[in-house]
Amino acid sequence: MTQPAPGGPGGQPPAPGPKASIVSYKAALRKATRRNAHEQEVNFLNITAMLDIMTIILVFLLKTLGESSAAVPQSDDLKLPISLVKTPPGQDGVLVTISKTQIIVGDDKVVTLPGRESTSQTGVGARYHRNGPNDLFIVPLGSALQSARRTDKAVRTAKGLDPSSSEAIIIADQTTPYRLFIEVLFTLGQSEFGKYHLMVMQGKKTN
Amino acid sequence: MSELTTAQRSKIRRLSQPKELAPDEEGGELNIVPFLDIIMNILIFVLATVAVTFTATIDTTPPASKGSGVRSEVPSEALNLTVFIVNDGFSLKASGGNIAPGCQGPGAGITIPMKNGKYDLEALTVCAARLKGSSPDFQDENQVYITANPGTDYQTIIDVIDALRASPQGDVLFDNVNFKVPK
Numbered sequence: 278m279t280q281p282a283p284g285g286p287g288g289q290p291p292a293p294g295p296k297a298s299i300v301s302y303k304a305a306l307r308k309a310t311r312r313n314a315h316e317q318e319v320n321f322l323n324i325t326a327m328l329d330i331m332t333i334i335l336v337f338l339l340k341t342l343g344e345s346s347a348a349v350p351q352s353d354d355l356k357l358p359i360s361l362v363k364t365p366p367g368q369d370g371v372l373v374t375i376s377k378t379q380i381i382v383g384d385d386k387v388v389t390l391p392g393r394e395s396t397s398q399t400g401v402g403a404r405y406h407r408n409g410p411n412d413l414f415i416v417p418l419g420s421a422l423q424s425a426r427r428t429d430k431a432v433r434t435a436k437g438l439d440p441s442s443s444e445a446i447i448i449a450d451q452t453t454p455y456r457l458f459i460e461v462l463f464t465l466g467q468s469e470f471g472k473y474h475l476m477v478m479q480g481k482k483t484n
Numbered sequence: 485m486s487e488l489t490t491a492q493r494s495k496i497r498r499l500s501q502p503k504e505l506a507p508d509e510e511g512g513e514l515n516i517v518p519f520l521d522i523i524m525n526i527l528i529f530v531l532a533t534v535a536v537t538f539t540a541t542i543d544t545t546p547p548a549s550k551g552s553g554v555r556s557e558v559p560s561e562a563l564n565l566t567v568f569i570v571n572d573g574f575s576l577k578a579s580g581g582n583i584a585p586g587c588q589g590p591g592a593g594i595t596i597p598m599k600n601g602k603y604d605l606e607a608l609t610v611c612a613a614r615l616k617g618s619s620p621d622f623q624d625e626n627q628v629y630i631t632a633n634p635g636t637d638y639q640t641i642i643d644v645i646d647a648l649r650a651s652p653q654g655d656v657l658f659d660n661v662n663f664k665v666p667k
Contacts, residue, residue, distance in 0.1 A: 309500035397635035456634035466546025
C-alpha cells in the first residue's frame, strides 16, 4: 500500500490514510504512557513513625512521673518545706502525708485534722489518742500503718531486704506544728518503722 | 500494518500525560500541625513541672521519748548536743550542761536569742561549729538532737537542720538528726 506524499502539489492537505488497528493504537498508548511516567517525587517528610515514638515516650514519661514518690503535688493544703539538702529522695518506703487538713497513708485518708491552733496544742486531738491527750500514739494512723507494715514486710522479704523494720517517706506541710509531727513519728516508731525520709523541696532560703 | 492517524497520535499524547492530582486528592495526608502543637505544649508543661519539683530527703530515726527510743551509741565523752527551739530563740544543751548566751560556755539562759523577731540561724551555725571544735573528741561526732515547742513550724525545724548540717565553709557539723519529744 502506498502512502500519499505529505503536502501534495497545489498546497492541498494530505489525504488521511487508513486508520491503524486498535491493537496498534493501544500498544502505542502503553508505550507513550510508560515513556511519560516518572517516579513520584517525595515532596513531604513522612513523620508519622516519629510521632508514634514521641507519643509513646510522652505517655511513658507522664506515667513514670505520676507513679514516682518524688512527684509531690503542691497545693495550698500541702507545701513542702524548703531546704538546702541535696540528698536524692529515697524511693522505698510507705508514704505518709501530713497536709494542713488530713493525714494520708499511701492513698488512703486516715485522720481529718482540726485547725492549726488545736494541732499545735494537742496534736490530732484526744479522741484519736490511745491513752488520753498526753499520749502520742494516733490510733487510726497506727491501724493503717500496721496494714502497710504487713505488706511492706512481705515486699522486703521478697526483695531480700531486712524485714525487721520498714522505712517511711514523710511528706509534711511546711506549717505542720512540731507536736503533730512528733506524734506521727512516734506512731511510726511504734508500728515497726525504723527509718524515715523527710521529704523537702530543694531551694535557697529567701531570708 | 497501518500507521497511526493524526487524531490517534493526538489522543495518545493526551492520554499518556501523567495525571495531576487535585489538592484534595493528594494521598489523603492528615493535617498534624494542631496535634504537634498540643504535643509540644504538653512536653513543655511536663518539663517545667519537673524542674519545679526537685525534692530531697533528710533521713532520721524514731524520736526519743522520755529517755527511751532509738538512739545511736555515743561515747561518754561525746558532746551530745541538743537544740531546743523555744519561742525566744535557741537553747543549746551539751553533756556539760546548758550553753550560756553568746555560746561562750556553760550557763543558764537562751543561748541564741531571736534577732529582729527571727531565729538567728547564722549564729546557730557558728555556735555549733565552735562547740564541735572545742575538743578533738567531738570531731567525729555528727549526731544532734532537736526538740521544739509544740507549735513550732515544720519549716523552722528544717531550717535548724540545715543550719546544723554544715558550716558556711562546707565542713560537715551535725548531719545525723534525731528528734526528741517535748516535755
